[in-house]
Amino acid sequence: MNREQAIKSQVKGFLVPEFTMDFPGGGRLNGLTEPDFERVRAGYACAECLAVFDTYTVTCPVCGLARDLGRDIADAPSLWVQHINERNQDEPSPRRTIDPAAEIARLGAHPDVEQIQLDKLTPKRRPRA
Secondary structure, X not given: OOHHHHHHHHEEEEOOOOEEEEOOOOOXXXXXXXXXXXXXXXOOEXXXXXXXXXXXXXXXOOOXXXXXXXXXXXXXXXXXXHHHHHHOOOOOOOOXXXXXXXXHHHHHOOOOOOOOOHHHOOHHHOOOO
């Protein structure tokens, strides 16, 4: 795919900055709205030329700016890591045994559970025999 085709297929438009500031040695600082800044931060827009993409894009097809993947990929939360490690153990962690009758009785005693005698149910709510 040549550059023109890449631009047509990946770029969906351009962000409009609230303000810009050019540095004497080159480069530009773009002041963006919070939603636009989040798009750039998340990799759905280019920080240099402000091109907007539908998907996360590593290298901008317009200006060629490449994102730092090491900075973009966050560490997994510790709970996720713990879960994966637990799933990969040879022995599963101990589980609580459940008595179905006791659980039904416990849930039925909850004040938010509607208590209706079976013979008082309308035909469409009656259990099928």
